Amino acid sequence: MIQKENSFGTFDQEINAFFKDAHHFACLINTCLYQGQEIVKPENLMLVDPKIQAYTRDVLMLWNGRYGSYYLGIENQLIENYPMPYHILQYDCLVYKDQMDILEKEHRKKKDLRSSEEFLSGIKASDRLIPCITIVIYYGTRPWQYHFEMKDLFDVKDMSSLIDFKMNLIEVHSDTHRYKDKELDLVFSMTKDILNANFNTIRNKYKQGIPKQVALVIASMAKDEELYQQIKEEEKEVIVMCESLDRMREKAISEGIILGRRDGLIQGKTEGIQIGRIQGESEGLQKGRIQGKEEGVLTVLKSLLKKGISDSYILEITGVSSELLMKAKQGLN
Template structure:
């Protein structure tokens, strides 16, 4: 996720461990961070090149070659890595560490190899939130309780004035940091802000409904297997599913086809 503003700087947020496939530490993160930053600068250069050439503002061979004027500047890029793993981050946090340049025999290289350090934040282990501005302070506080519905709701209720009318930029950042980009629904207030308390309640309710549906499917699968083991035919099993789970004939047939595995 990338943010930019009128202060002419760009912030990129990289969220780690929001899905099970990412629940391990990425030990090459300094290289990934460098790549993200470099690509951001490449994109800026491309945009400036396009603008300068469209407006025919380039003069001299050097400017034509680079596509930039001598007076052009790029916006600084800040990449922040959010790591949500249960285990404490034990990977390298800078390029020199990854290269092993701290070893005595490589000491001379430190003078010539530029270092790159990642901005790593582990919300679970944040202690001094007061060093952040108000918005980040409250959102980071929320992230500490993201694993517990009760604790998260208690925290949001204690900051209800903020979360019931959160601005859109902060809301979008919170969605990414919570790993709920597609499922957290926005409900705008008359003031133009968003009621995140209501959005979070809706998200949890969706989770409850999804869990209930999964529970029903597990019950249907188990019941079908029992009836099949006892030698019940297809029609009898469909009748049982309709009666026990209050299913329509069509729905019962769909479940039967989904869970019935014919003997080879």
Template sequence: MEKQRLAASVLNAKDEDVYNCLSDNEVFADLFNGAVFQGEQVIKPEYLEEMNEKKQMKVPGKDGQPAVIKKLRDVQKGSGLEESILGIELAVEGQRKVHYGMPVRHMLYDAVDYTKQIQNLEKKHRSSRDLSPGAEFLSGLKKEDKLRPIITLGLFYGEDQLWDGPMCLHDMLEFPKVLEPWKHYIPNYPLNLVYSGNVNPGNFRTGLQEVFELLRVAKDKNAMEEFLKKNQEHYKNLEWKRGRLVGNFLDIPLIKENAEVIRTEEGGINMCTAFQQMRMEGVREGIIEGERRGRNFGEEKLTRLIQLLFHDNRIDDLQRASFDTEYREKLYKEYGLENENL
């Protein structure tokens, strides 16, 4: 149980970093412009306003007693459009792991927000007493009242970019055969899922472009190395803010904790070095695990070897260095690791 709580706290910490990034108006607007509007700059950062207040809605509960549904969106903002008073509500629900109930969750969140809009209109009209007798007074709304549209995105940013969950409410329903011809009478609710497999990275103007590019290869370390090698001119000096965004989404420790050590002379971030260190840490952990199982290599020599490999780039066959015993012995001798002064 303690391990589960610890794992949950670590996961929440990672997610909090992502939500903080998305709270930036420039990044938030870019997500919608790139994913929904195909690169067209419909949402302007300067028109966005925070809307992340806690909402609640009363619904019938057990024994006729009302139950209260409370929801705090991950990130939510209101936006004017084309300098008009007309606006839209935008929300992002981040997801690191697949959630098989996501369409229902989004449907509920949106219903709570639309209900909140209605309640605000009712309160305004009751206060001003401008409702006509009859239908307006009964509903609490004037005939010409309109609600602001809501767009909710499900941002899937886990390393494993394979979404095998439902894409709409109907995917979650079991339809009896007799209802098949009439299932269109059962309202559906689509999931606006955004992940590396259904967006064009070129549509984004912030570091989300690199985030979606790298998420496509994040699970395959060899593919990641090949991608970075092919695009090294871009990634060896990535603009600072874009690099920090990538570091938070892909949970890169060096960038999140000590990015200054890989700051370039031009003021950017060397992403190639950041990913190389991640790979080296994986190698180190693999070797330590091998030692734990009885391999005879000292921890101090191991640490010095990793430092040499990382800082001096003396080896590029990391897989072999991790698991080939004879090869590691050769490295120890070749790099003089028998010398205690190293």
């Protein structure tokens, strides 16, 4: 099983590899920045070294197309990062600094600066930089709550004179875009359903087989270690996701029952917590709730959390409130 401390890094690698495909990347940019018009062509994209100065971008492409040359970047966020507008501004500025350093170095080598203004500037007035546009893709289960632009990080009354910077943000859990690239559309729509625990929708909608690599990307976006590992261990190269989800849910229910009984006996605080319906429509921990045995409920929730099962699965399997799940999480710290 993937170690918890390493899982986000593994998820990042899977997602980055998916977006390094020029067709996926171009479709994302066209849909989110150009209202679905096919402005960015895959053949006009070139993957470039994502390391700029001391920082490494998730994915960085150079686009030579209709409007000139642009750097286009993607940053993946599995959890909300409060200073994200600052980080994106920093990343983009480093792209510009890197270009400025190259221009200045070339002029020093050529010794072609003539006027006092050129010597002061280190470049010529005719020199141009390649602009950089970055999209942040957020895979959290909750809405992004804080800091969408730089001014959100300030605490002043008058912001009218400030030059603001707003990041381009896609929240997958509430994304309403439809993508022309079939794999990209499938990845975003299924991830959205998993993040929102729409398991009945998944069963009814996604009965077709999908490539294993695409399934791994979906599990990575959903931050689901159990599902990721299950797909990784599959020998087949075509995965039926509704079957994989059902098997994972059944395993979680089974383990929850076993762990609940064991821990309940040890603590003597629960009398047969029932993790309900095998069809996945679980009323979960019903007896525990009715009898007010919150300690026993928390015990099972903690056991499931320790197994690396995601919040959305636990909420679906057990039927508990998000507040009680948060209390169980706090009890682990």
